[in-house]
Amino acid sequence: MSYNLLKGKKGIIFGALDQNSIAWKTAERVYEEGGKFVLTNAPIALRMGQVDLLAKKTNSKLIPADATKLEDLENLINNTMDIFGGKIDFVLHSIGMSVNVRKGKHYTDLNHDWMAKGWDVSAVSFHKLMQCLYQKDAMNPWGSIVALSYIAAQRTFPNYNDMADNKAYLESIARSFGYFFGKDKKVRVNTISQSPTLTTKVPGIGCAVTHSPSPERTCNPPTLS
Numbered sequence: 001m002s003y004n005l006l007k008g009k010k011g012i013i014f015g016a017l018d019q020n021s022i023a024w025k026t027a028e029r030v031y032e033e034g035g036k037f038v039l040t041n042a043p044i045a046l047r048m049g050q051v052d053l054l055a056k057k058t059n060s061k062l063i064p065a066d067a068t069k070l071e072d073l074e075n076l077i078n079n080t081m082d083i084f085g086g087k088i089d090f091v092l093h094s095i096g097m098s099v100n101v102r103k104g105k106h107y108t109d110l111n112h113d114w115m116a117k118g119w120d121v122s123a124v125s126f127h128k129l130m131q132c133l134y135q136k137d138a139m140n141p142w143g144s145i146v147a148l149s150y151i152a153a154q155r156t157f158p159n160y161n162d163m164a165d166n167k168a169y170l171e172s173i174a175r176s177f178g179y180f181f182g183k184d185k186k187v188r189v190n191t192i193s194q195s196p197t198l199t200t201k202v203p204g205i206g207c208a209v210t211h212s213p214s215p216e217r218t219c220n221p222p223t224l225s
């Protein structure tokens with residue numbers, strides 16, 4: 001059911017790779033609620049994924065951007081403002097990647113070059129993105145910037161590996177930049193802690209909890225809708 005809650009709102013959605021992506025489902029709902037957006041992902045993901053299907057379905061433009069590259073982000077934001085003829089209202093950062101997780105490295109035996117790469121993609125990209133938006137004054141007052149986190153940022157989930165550290169850093173960036181974006185531009189910055197969800201690059205999160213177990217940590221089968 002649609003209530004046109006986002007009618008007249010314009011934004012950018014990062015991270016839709018395929019139909020399992022959290023960003024994909026979000027884009028579909030935003031579209032149903034009347035919002036307009038530019039879809040973006042890393043160039044390689046756009047070549048290998050199915051994002052063009054989502055772009056057609058939601059009548060959206062697709063602009064490649066590696067979220068770790070400032071020049072890509074600047075190009076994306078400039079083009080988005082051209083497309084919409086002005087500032088934007090919302091941005092979703094739904095990006096995460098750990099080379100160590102992908103290669104099966106244990107937390108006690110990490111490759112630190114890979115750790116730095118995952119940190120850049122999963123956490124620092126959020127700062128780079130917000131810095132571009134802030135310096136270009138690209139957000140409308142009362143706009144919203146959201147990134148996706150996980151509870152392992154705050155509690156020990158050993159199987160989440162170095163992504164836990166990346167999420168802790170991501171949440172800290174949200175607090176720090178949120179202060180300036182809120183004070184100077186009246187823009188809200190938040191992270192949402194997603195529950196375990198089976199997606200393509202994040203094939204489930206191990207459920208072993210060593211500290212502070214809470215009821216919501218029970219591992220029901222992941223659902224997307």
Ligand SMILES: NC(=O)c1ccc[n+]([C@@H]2O[C@H](COP(=O)([O-])OP(=O)(O)OC[C@H]3O[C@@H](n4cnc5c(N)ncnc54)[C@H](O)[C@@H]3O)[C@@H](O)[C@H]2O)c1
Binds near residue numbers: 065193199
């Ligand atoms: N799936 C879960 O259980 C879960 C739980 C908590 C948080 N999250 C978070 O949700 C977000 C989305 O993950 P998902 O589960 O939908 O997986 P996904 O693989 O569908 O999405 C991750 C996206 O990041 C993109 N990406 C990677 N490197 C990039 C780069 N350099 N530039 C631009 N984009 C890049 C990928 O192409 C992909 O589209 C991530 O931040 C993830 O950590 C997921």
